Amino acid sequence: MNIFEKLFGSSETSASSAKNRLKMVLVHDRNDISPGVLRQIRDDIIGVFAHHLNIDPDAVEVMLDENDNDNMLVAQVPLTPTRRVRTNH
Amino acid sequence: MGHGKVITITSGKGGVGKTTVTANLSTALAMAGYKVVAIDADIGLRNLDVVMGLENRIVYDLVDVVEGRCRLNQAMIKDKRLEGLSMIPAAQTRDKNAISPTDMVLVCDQLREEVDYIVIDSPAGIERGFQNALAPADQVIIVTNPEVSAVRDADRIIGMIEAEEKGPGKLIINRYKPDMVARGDMLSIEDIVDILHIDIIGIIPEDEKILISTNRGQPLVMQNGHAKETGVAIRNIANRVKGDEIPFIDLAVKDGFMSRLRGWVTS
């Protein structure tokens, strides 16, 4: 997907959206990555990050993505907004 | 062992055109002068007989052969319209486990002595009958449609064929619509090859004459004149099965993919 297609997703032809969706589905199929496996990975990631940082477990997302020809696992772990710590002098 | 070659026609998803391809490919090979037998391996869902227009002449079926109720020759229905073509029907009512992969290998080894090509109409993947159809295969042809679910299921079946060491399979894209591809509304040949990484052995257009010929029980390739493009597409598959190198001119030219296709096919 080029930047143009990302910006104007709606102009994508139905054939190229079929192709992109197929590619993603096949990454799951070929690697035998079930929703259960992804859920487990997500839980593990939440465990690791929550140990060190302030995160919102519900906002964590784990998914497969594709970049050129590489498939990758992408995890998004948003930090919970925190107030600046004020130091008084 | 005889010289006959076993070609298994299969798919991941049902309804993509396996039976249509089996009937027409068998017919096209017989028209080219070969001795051909088509076998319906879809036990319980017999329909190759009606597509080929031979349903009224069935006396014995594949299970009768395997269980020794008749000789192999008695179950082979000769097509009176076309010298060299015959068909062995599937059993309609019996259970799917009536035949094992070993049975199919034995039946096909016998047929190899008598004919040049044995074309097996396989049930769609994962069903038990699929293993039966795969076991004797020298060449597996996977049929798909240019559609997300059919391509996805084709990928799965290609993996299974490789796991059984029956690969590399070759792909037929059936029900292709060049005008939709040109509008960007159908996966192109190039898209499908890019996704499945497999050689193409044929591209068959969407053509209502397929249904008309099925209504009549006359495989489309038997009719001369009408249905030109589709008939050529099928005869090209037969020629490629024989080992000829035939460029994908007919449909590919419209897409401007011809040169690239040549590359894929010869690679």
Ligand SMILES: Nc1ncnc2c1ncn2[C@@H]1O[C@H](COP(=O)(O)OP(=O)(O)O)[C@@H](O)[C@H]1O
């Ligand atoms: N190229 C085509 N154009 C139009 N209709 C087709 C084409 N190929 C197959 N069909 C139709 O699709 C249906 C399913 O085909 P069939 O060969 O029975 O599939 P399968 O054996 O894989 O289940 C049939 O009604 C057939 O006439």
Ligand SMILES: [Mg+2]
């Ligand atoms: Mg069928």
